[in-house]
Amino acid sequence: MIILDMASHLGSEQNTYADIEAAYKCLIENYGAKEEDIILYGQSVGSGPTTDLATRLPNLRAVILHSPILSGLRVMYPVKRTYWFDIYKNIDKIPLVNCPVLVIHGTADDVVDCSHGKQLWEHCKQKYEPLWVKGGNHCDLELYPQYIKHLKKFIAAIEKSSRQNSGLGSISDQLDKPRTSTDFREKPRSSMDQRENSRRSGPDRPCNGAELPEKARNSIDRFGEMVRSVGLCNIDCFRPTATHA
Numbered sequence: 001m002i003i004l005d006m007a008s009h010l011g012s013e014q015n016t017y018a019d020i021e022a023a024y025k026c027l028i029e030n031y032g033a034k035e036e037d038i039i040l041y042g043q044s045v046g047s048g049p050t051t052d053l054a055t056r057l058p059n060l061r062a063v064i065l066h067s068p069i070l071s072g073l074r075v076m077y078p079v080k081r082t083y084w085f086d087i088y089k090n091i092d093k094i095p096l097v098n099c100p101v102l103v104i105h106g107t108a109d110d111v112v113d114c115s116h117g118k119q120l121w122e123h124c125k126q127k128y129e130p131l132w133v134k135g136g137n138h139c140d141l142e143l144y145p146q147y148i149k150h151l152k153k154f155i156a157a158i159e160k161s162s163r164q165n166s167g168l169g170s171i172s173d174q175l176d177k178p179r180t181s182t183d184f185r186e187k188p189r190s191s192m193d194q195r196e197n198s199r200r201s202g203p204d205r206p207c208n209g210a211e212l213p214e215k216a217r218n219s220i221d222r223f224g225e226m227v228r229s230v231g232l233c234n235i236d237c238f239r240p241t242a243t244h245a
Helices: 013-031 044-054 072-076 090-096 114-122 145-160 171-176 190-198 213-218 220-229
Strands: 039-043 062-066 100-106 131-133
Touching: 013 044, 039 044, 044 062, 044 090, 062 145, 090 114, 100 114, 100 145, 114 131, 131 145
Parallel strands: 039 062, 062 100, 100 131
Antiparallel strands: none
């Protein structure tokens, strides 16, 4: 196991991609690990570098996304399309991940709404049974017994699954492969628009997909530090405005 942390949410988006690639190369080159034996785990903002790396590792064993974000901009504003200045565009990259994906999210998350995890899960190629922790917030899911239980169940299922040995390439080729551009879209993603209209809340469906602008703005206080560190708030039209009584 190797644990990678962000330096107090400092540095650019590209630097976080470089950091996780360095950690991956360390596992391969220094510890003799194989791509097909590696499970990537990303939490919150860390879901960005995790998903990005997973798109370029076709034989990865699995991915776990813990309280993930759709994108940096979508945490603050309920936008339904991708803009060129957005960061960590997980919603555009998750369909490119070829391995099983487990999504874990708390239903009472007041930093990254549970609907982020739900939409990412819906766009996965290989969906595994997600875990929506009832009453769980953004940083306390490990305290719930079902968290460890579900993780063990997922890893056990992955261990039993057959490995795909075809299409292996060199490590350098996989890491150097250009990322698929997500900066330009001719029209908004229709699937997300349709789900916004069809999503309903209920006691058996704790995820609230209706992302209200006021709730989105309230998340800036706890999430804005990361956004400012990568320069998103340098764009005038998306700078947080002062709240007047």
